[in-house]
Amino acid sequence: MNVMVDVEDTRRLEAFRAEAEAWIKANFPESLKSKLEEYYQNMPRYPDGPDWALWKERVRDKGWGTPGWPRDYGGGGLPTPEARIVLQAFTDCSAFNPMIGMGTSLLGPTLLEYGNEEQKKLHLTRVSRGEVRWCQGYSEPGAGSDLAGLQTKAEDKGDHYLVNGQKIWTSGSRFADWCFCLVRTDPKVKQDGISFLLIDMKTPGVEVRPIRTISGESPFSEVFFTDVVVPKENLVGKLNKGWTIAKRLLQFERNATNTARRQLAGDTRPLDVVAKEYIGTDEKGRIADPDLRQRIIKHMMEFRSLKLMQQRMLDETKAGQGPSEFTSVAKNARARIQQEREELLVEIFGQQGLGWGAAGDQFKQEEIDTTRAFFSNKAMTIFSGTTEVQNNIIAKRMLGLLDHQ
Template identity: 55%
Template sequence: MATAAELDVSVKPLDAFRAEAREWLAANFPPALKGKDNPLSAIDGPTELSADEAAWKKAMGDKGWGVPTWPAQYGGGGLDRAQARVLQEEMGRIGAWNPIGGMGVMMFGPTLLEYGNEAQKNEHIRAIAKGEVRWCQGYSEPGAGSDLASLQMFAEDKGDHYVVNGQKTWTSGGQWADKCFALVRTDKSKKHEGISFLLIDMTSPGVEVKPIRLISGSSPFCETFFSDVKVPKDNLVGREGEGWTIGKRLLQHERQNLSGGGSAAGRMFAGKPVSALAKEYRGTDEQGRITDSDLRMRIVRHEMDLRAFSLTLRRAALESKSNQGPSAATSIMKNVGARITQDRAELGIEIMGMNGLGWEGEGFTEDELTQTRTWLWGKAVSIYGGSSEIQNNVIAKRILGMLDHQ
């Protein structure tokens, strides 16, 4: 057993970091932003930042604490997982939120740190850490969704560059992105081994985006067309034919974030608890309980599931940092997160009744109109990032060890 002196030695550095973080946050987080929505979570894309939001984003970017565990040499915070947890606690204590996010943070950055060469890390990671570049994902195609390895967008070798032709669909944020990380075919004679991972500048001649309007009224996705787009060979991550391996690793990072840690799913869990919503719209009895006993029990089950899921996410996040990053278990998290997200939205609509079905016009509050759109938008949670059926296949094969039988 460790002595008191040994324990004191291990605790003091963390206490010192907590004091440092608390002091820095007090000096840099604008109090006016406490309790405000994070503009990164806007469904309809980027919004113009206020002076306080811009100052907070710059401060966090310069400090590297938007990506606290990324290496300091590339612009990250260089913190260990214990320090990152302390930082998160201190931010939560004052109502601060992380202004550095997006697909660069959620998916591409961690993948590039693992597979990119030094020149690529130096070129791209710092810009992501500062929130200076917006990335989008070029994976799905009209004929390659669930069977992603059937993708046909072709990158033809032209010596010192590729010429890319093809189409991607469901390109989240494509109309606002500066760059795209894409899976492309470099060999038509092989399926999985013919795929490579390529970085494409979205301002290149020949790139065209067409936003897709969803039933929620927002247009966060696009069809993206590539016509004779020139891409330097330096933009190839890894070697030709390694794209499928790299792409699968990126999807693990994506699923980890979509399961509840990222801004997309995070906003679904944000806001007023459904129990508080039910008390507001359905009323309470003389004991302060929600009047509808059946609804009350379903809300209890939902909030128990949400609490258990949140704790499991925290444990999984710590394990992923201490081991080799996210694992196939992210597929379980993604499916559970999707179910809880959609359950929450359904409960909200049921609780609000007609007030939860408004689309526009008088007679509805802004929160009620948001509830309707959130409910509709949430239908996609069990589809994007790999559908629930695809996740079930991953779970069966890579976790349960079940094999296909011909």
């Protein structure tokens, strides 16, 4: 091991970190400081206001919304360690990346691997500059866990594809400009009849209908395609070879889930602090309910294990490799432990954790937000591949267990 190079590397990166943080602190508008949650609530729509616009403009000019992408595509052109430092610096400075969304986290990395030069130039640049929002046209009413059973068809009409069908659970589609979509281009075979198509949401025949969920919010919609004309150049990769691309994108998605902050809505304090406030303490200063206290301890320790596991995975992929099947392990662990946290929080709140509607005299904002997150995060073990689908992936791809012969 070359220790000298390591030391030099570390010094250089530390200097870069200081530089990045200084820039963010100097340029992040003061008025946006507490808007992080609002921003995430609004995802994937860009919020309004002059300060939002200013912040976006500044980050755009620096290419730091996508710091690791090539400059030719509007990115920052930074090597992986520096790019990671920029993204971390947003968080550490209580700021946020204004470009973040499915374009930066899902479509972008996928196009970098599978897109042709024209597609990369056009679409990556728009994402880097924050000009276009993307949504994900994957699930269908009849194709959830069995995603490859999808039926939305794209027929070859010579100079274009004609798309007909329906997508569901399409997050953010109400505000999206474009949709990356899995379509059936060969009905005779399953995985090998799927293609990866980019569709402009403004094309005639595209209709979006919001779905109201158990949390009372409508984060996703149904999307209907009726005789939608899509130019041939919007096909990514080869015809009928979309399944490989789709799976790669799902790895990026699980990875994004593992690091997402959206799930930390509501009361974000440590559970023991919240419990002491709501339940009180015994003569030794411990949480007064001994059974709940035990479960909180167990949960908090497991949460810490999760953090260590995530750190380990980060260290292991530091060499610049993309996410692997390990993302399935991380996704399952993260989703379960996060849901346990919200189950515990609602229990700790007692009936204060059961409020519905707007916050006010009776229910605090954190209580209402926690209850909402409790409901919406029930999706964590379902979206981007259910726990059961991830377990199939772990068993087959990681442990080498076979299907029935």
